Amino acid sequence: MTIWWLIVILAALGCFGIGFIWLIVHVGQGGSGDKKSGTDSLLEASEQDVEHIFNDEFREELRNRGRLHFEKIIGENAMFLQQDLRLTTSQLNEYMKTEITKKLTDEFEKYEQSIMDAKQLAIESIQKTNAAIDEQRALLGQQVQKEIVAEKQQLVQRFEQNMTDIINHYVLAAIGDQIDLNDQLEYILADLEANRKAIIEDITNGA
Amino acid sequence: MAHEAAGTPKKFEGLPLQVVGPVDLGRLIRELEALDNNLLQQKLQKHEPKLPKTSKLMDDLISVNRLDLLDDAERKRTRDFLAAIKERAPVLHISFSADPSPAFVEKLMSWLRENIHPLVLLTVGLQPNIGAGCIVRTTNKYFDFSLGKHFGENRELLMSKLREVTTAKAPAASAPAPAAAPKAGVPT
Numbered sequence: 001m002t003i004w005w006l007i008v009i010l011a012a013l014g015c016f017g018i019g020f021i022w023l024i025v026h027v028g029q030g031g032s033g034d035k036k037s038g039t040d041s042l043l044e045a046s047e048q049d050v051e052h053i054f055n056d057e058f059r060e061e062l063r064n065r066g067r068l069h070f071e072k073i074i075g076e077n078a079m080f081l082q083q084d085l086r087l088t089t090s091q092l093n094e095y096m097k098t099e100i101t102k103k104l105t106d107e108f109e110k111y112e113q114s115i116m117d118a119k120q121l122a123i124e125s126i127q128k129t130n131a132a133i134d135e136q137r138a139l140l141g142q143q144v145q146k147e148i149v150a151e152k153q154q155l156v157q158r159f160e161q162n163m164t165d166i167i168n169h170y171v172l173a174a175i176g177d178q179i180d181l182n183d184q185l186e187y188i189l190a191d192l193e194a195n196r197k198a199i200i201e202d203i204t205n206g207a
Numbered sequence: 208m209a210h211e212a213a214g215t216p217k218k219f220e221g222l223p224l225q226v227v228g229p230v231d232l233g234r235l236i237r238e239l240e241a242l243d244n245n246l247l248q249q250k251l252q253k254h255e256p257k258l259p260k261t262s263k264l265m266d267d268l269i270s271v272n273r274l275d276l277l278d279d280a281e282r283k284r285t286r287d288f289l290a291a292i293k294e295r296a297p298v299l300h301i302s303f304s305a306d307p308s309p310a311f312v313e314k315l316m317s318w319l320r321e322n323i324h325p326l327v328l329l330t331v332g333l334q335p336n337i338g339a340g341c342i343v344r345t346t347n348k349y350f351d352f353s354l355g356k357h358f359g360e361n362r363e364l365l366m367s368k369l370r371e372v373t374t375a376k377a378p379a380a381s382a383p384a385p386a387a388a389p390k391a392g393v394p395t
Contacts, residue, residue, distance in 0.1 A: 160366060164358035167365070171354065172338040179339050181307050188341050189318055191352035195343075196322055202345040203297040203324055 219288050221325050223267035224316045225309075228330045231264060232293040238265050239286045242276060297324050300344040302332035 159166070192199070226232060238261065249256050256277050261269070268285075269276065276282050299319065307315075312331065319327050334342065337353035344350070358365065 160362075163365060163369075164355055164362055167358050168338055168355040172336075176304075176338060179304070181303055181305050182311055184339055184341075185311060185314060188315070188352060191340070191350075192318070192343065193322070195350050198348065199299070199323055199343070199345055199350070202348045203299075203327070 219285075220272045221320070222292065223264070223271045224313045224320070225264055225267050227312055227316055228328050229293055229298065230330075232289050232328070234262075235264055235268060236286060236289050236293070238262055239276075239282060239289070243279075243282060243286075246277070246279075246282075292326055292328075296326040296328050297346070298328045298330060299323070300330045300332060302334040302337065302342040302344075304333075304335050304337050304339060306333060307331060 226235065242259065242261070242265075245259050246256055258277055261276075268274065272285075274281055274285060276285070301315075312329070316329060319329065332342075337355065339354040340352045340357070342349070342351050342353055
């Protein structure tokens with residue numbers, strides 16, 4: 001049974017091959033005879049077939065398909081792009097956060113250091129100023145004390161120098177009205193008597 | 208007339224104490240000139256020469272020197288005498304704190320004429336700031352007998368007394384204040 005089937009199949013194949021060879025030969029003989037006209041006819045036929053196959057509906061369908069496919073591809077790419085963008089954004093955020101934190105930490109450290117330096121400088125300056133002020137105060141105190149002592153001595157000296165005028169003025173103001181000239185005559189004559197010789201000499205020898 | 212006839216001009220005794228300074232002398236000289244004119248007029252009018260009323264200064268001058276001013280020569284000599292005194296007599300200038308009374312000036316002039324010079328003249332000044340005493344100024348010298356001068360001469364004494372008082376007060380002031388006295392009736 002099997003052999004028979006195999007023979008049938010082989011016979012069918014042989015027939016099919018003979019027919020194919022014939023077709024090729026027949027087609028090769030027709031082309032060489034009227035080759036040029038055959039080509040044109042083929043071109044025209046193909047154009048007609050093209051026009052027939054790719055009509056407006058088919059084109060519209062192809063366009064719709066292409067649009068859908070393009071939209072699908074764009075959607076997929078957009079999704080991928082969105083994912084990449086999210087990932088990149090998150091990475092960028094992390095990177096920025098890290099970098100900014102690092103920069104801020106550095107800057108804060110520098111700022112803190114500069115503040116500490118400025119504080120130290122200010123403290124040193126204030127200490128120097130305080131020392132200078134204390135020194136100036138001490139000098140000023142000594143100078144003021146010296147001037148006070150000098151002024152006091154000058155006042156006492158002036159008072160002692162003008163003591164007679166002060167007492168004379170005081171006596172005059174106190175009892176000046178009660179001093180009678182007649183009561184002074186005895187003392188005036190005593191003074192004149194004490195200087196009598198000098199007066200007489202001046203009168204005698206004076207011009 | 209009698210003196211001129213005898214040929215011995217009368218010697219002046221001096222100036223009365225009321226004649227103090229050159230101003231009084233000038234006044235006497237002017238009065239004598241007026242007296243001359245008056246007597247000359249009387250003489251021209253053929254009247255009996257009569258001495259007109261004179262000032263107190265002139266009366267004192269007449270009485271001190273026993274002058275007969277009806278005599279022309281004696282008047283002339285008196286005028287010359289006064290002019291000579293005004294020109295040559297020593298002048299003292301004494302300043303007082305107040306205007307002296309005439310009695311005071313008279314006593315002072317009496318002493319000056321007795322002890323300094325019989326014809327000394329005096330000009331009185333006023334310096335209220337000298338207080339007490341006087342300031343005498345002669346031709347070349349200056350004598351300060353004022354109270355201020357006396358204070359100045361005794362300044363050291365004054366200062367020593369003042370220092371004694373201040374040094375005595377200083378320890379008392381520096382010593383701590385004594386404790387408050389207990390109240391009366393409160394037993395201690």
